Amino acid sequence: MSFSPLTLRLIESLTCLPGVGPKSAQRMALHLLDRDRVGAQKLADSLQLAMEKIGRCQRCRNFSEETVCHTCRQTSRDPALLCVVETPADVIAIDQSGSFRGYYFLLLGHLSPIDGIGPEDIGADVLDERLAEGEVKELVIATGTTVEGEATAHYLSEMARRHNVVASRIAHGVPMGGELEYVDSNTLSLALQGRKIL
């Protein structure tokens, strides 16, 4: 005896979710089958649509179903300021702090030679072109405070220097080794105000 083929397939598919092992996947599948078929159908549709339509914004590399995302199209922002972050969640966290009114650029990771992640994998070429446009006057580097985040920050500050763009790093009000998205708005706000020219 075991689950039916389609139930097994559903359980197996659910393990693609981070933090979901075989046992949780089983509970999730049975819950959906037994109690939330409407939610499951909605999830199937959302996944389908997301995978079909969501790509990366040409300007900031954030996930977006439009060629240029909503944030990059906002004209109320200061084009002289460009904040470099690692993830979409970081953008949300910084925007919620209310202390930054420029644009964003997403690395979607950080340099990590040991994992084979080089400059091209974090969109360094796209950022290079962006800085070459000449509009950006200050590159606010908000990569993580991990060893890789710091190495990435150093690499980006060198790039800024080559374009005569000021490079700044958000202040270490952010706890060392901490993840940006878990930092409260006040701390982030202070960290941004206390940023230092590199």
Added chain:
Amino acid sequence: MSFSPLTLRLIESLTCLPGVGPKSAQRMALHLLDRDRVGAQKLADSLQLAMEKIGRCQRCRNFSEETVCHTCRQTSRDPALLCVVETPADVIAIDQSGSFRGYYFLLLGHLSPIDGIGPEDIGADVLDERLAEGEVKELVIATGTTVEGEATAHYLSEMARRHNVVASRIAHGVPMGGELEYVDSNTLSLALQGRKIL
């Protein structure tokens, strides 16, 4: 700034999964978009197919894409023995103990007057018809060891009595208040061997 509409929709849809709050849903969505689009597409397909095809087995009420499930179609089992459990996971756990060779009947819950769950909600009518067929000689009641599980067991033993079917309860080798699916095979095996006639 926030996530794109389709990203937000995906995040929101993921919270239908048990144990997944807004923060985990966000991590899951970004993980899928960034690193596992193949897995996400597979999950979308599996969910779609599961919701479309998986119903309940007419005989045992287990989830199945067939009218009568694989287990109910096995002729190697003993038709005189019918084991009543609460969930599909319980069936798997008991079958893995190797100590039961009869058929199963799934309540998909237990009686809970306070939640408005009555006999018809746990398939008591279907079980009644099954017992009326006359093939079942012993009803092995393996509902949970919770108050509701015990009350359900009592209700089922009364039903068995009306059909002149012996009702037995698996022995309390199972820890009180414990969930059947987390009990190891040896304990379950002992509990089945030590079952008592009610």
